[in-house]
Amino acid sequence: MADLRTTYLGLSVRNPILASSCGITATVNGVRRCAEAGAGAVVLKSLFEEQILAELGGADGSAGSAFPDEARAYLHELEHSHGPRSYLRFIEDAKKAVDVPVIASVNCVSGERWMDYAAQIEAAGADALELNIALMPLSPDETAGQIEEHLFSIVRGVRNHTKLPLTVKIGPYFTALPRVISATIEAGLEGVVLFNRFYQLDIDPVALKPIPGNRYSDSDELVLPLRWVSILYPKISCDFSVSTGVHTGIDAAKAIVAGARVVQIASALYTQKVSVISRILLELSDWLDANGYATVDDARGRFATSEHYRPEDLERVQYVKALTGTQ
Numbered sequence: 046m047a048d049l050r051t052t053y054l055g056l057s058v059r060n061p062i063l064a065s066s067c068g069i070t071a072t073v074n075g076v077r078r079c080a081e082a083g084a085g086a087v088v089l090k091s092l093f094e095e096q097i098l099a100e101l102g103g104a105d106g107s108a109g110s111a112f113p114d115e116a117r118a119y120l121h122e123l124e125h126s127h128g129p130r131s132y133l134r135f136i137e138d139a140k141k142a143v144d145v146p147v148i149a150s151v152n153c154v155s156g157e158r159w160m161d162y163a164a165q166i167e168a169a170g171a172d173a174l175e176l177n178i179a180l181m182p183l184s185p186d187e188t189a190g191q192i193e194e195h196l197f198s199i200v201r202g203v204r205n206h207t208k209l210p211l212t213v214k215i216g217p218y219f220t221a222l223p224r225v226i227s228a229t230i231e232a233g234l235e236g237v238v239l240f241n242r243f244y245q246l247d248i249d250p251v252a253l254k255p256i257p258g259n260r261y262s263d264s265d266e267l268v269l270p271l272r273w274v275s276i277l278y279p280k281i282s283c284d285f286s287v288s289t290g291v292h293t294g295i296d297a298a299k300a301i302v303a304g305a306r307v308v309q310i311a312s313a314l315y316t317q318k319v320s321v322i323s324r325i326l327l328e329l330s331d332w333l334d335a336n337g338y339a340t341v342d343d344a345r346g347r348f349a350t351s352e353h354y355r356p357e358d359l360e361r362v363q364y365v366k367a368l369t370g371t372q
Contacts, residue, residue, distance in 0.1 A: 047333035054210035058085035065309035204233030212236035236284035261312035266290035278304025294328020
């Protein structure tokens with residue numbers, strides 16, 4: 046049987062399958078269930094920057110962002126039910142409950158004084174910190190350079206407040222993604238999570254109000270992070286984590302041979318229950334054995350050394366038509 050042990054952000058993990066930040070990892074019981082099912086590490090449910098600022102005495106906990114009334118009410122509810130101080134206790138309790146790395150997560154959008162909280166997360170015992178940064182440009186006057194610098198300033202600010210291993214979870218919507226990722230690593234990161242899956246907006250055309258779009262991913266969505274990990278892995282030295290679209294052991298194998306150090310799953314935990322972790326691990330192990338890999342590390346990045354690896358083709362979006370014969 047293949048050895049699934051590896052490292053992520055300098056941490057020893059028993060396998061590359063991580064439970065991603067989601068509602069299931071918002072409780073100690075959920076964290077324990079994921080670990081018992083075999084997860085190599087668990088990323089806790091994100092704490093919103095707005096919750097931190099509210100507790101620190103911010104005006105309304107909005108961090109200057111344009112949240113609609115319902116979202117503000119939701120964040121207010123979170124601040125009281127699972128606010129910053131209780132989040133620190135949550136980290137401590139989760140660490141006591143499991144024997145796998147526990148990675149804290151903060152959903153942040155600004156470079157405000159909440160960054161002091163990163164030191165408290167470290168003191169609470171978290172093994173690493175994932176910055177979930179979702180920047181949505183709304184102004185036609187905002188440039189790509191300004192958006193990128195905003196991202197870098199958040200990373201630099203957090204790096205100055207903690208010695209924890211850091212990773213950033215971002216979306217794919219940047220003009221020059223390789224440059225952005227390279228600059229975030231230079232700003233003090235050990236890893237990057239590709240990609241942040243934004244909840245999609247739908248519209249009720251009669252009531253004229255927003256409604257939730259597709260909530261869960263499927264394996265078809267894996268193609269975007271696969272493309273980018275395949276392009277970035279040979280060029281940038283960091284720990285890549287693939288998130289979005291991993292539902293099977295074969296999905297995990299694809300991400301690993303593309304260059305991912307670990308994969309994160311969330312939607313599969315809901316659609317197939319937490320026990321899906323065990324199945325994914327078995328499928329990945331069987332695949333490694335069948336293809337002659339003694340360890341998961343032996344398989345990592347092998348696509349880049351393949352005779353079929355041609356970066357110029359990966360970078361041509363429409364080239365997939367030639368590969369698949371579709372028109």
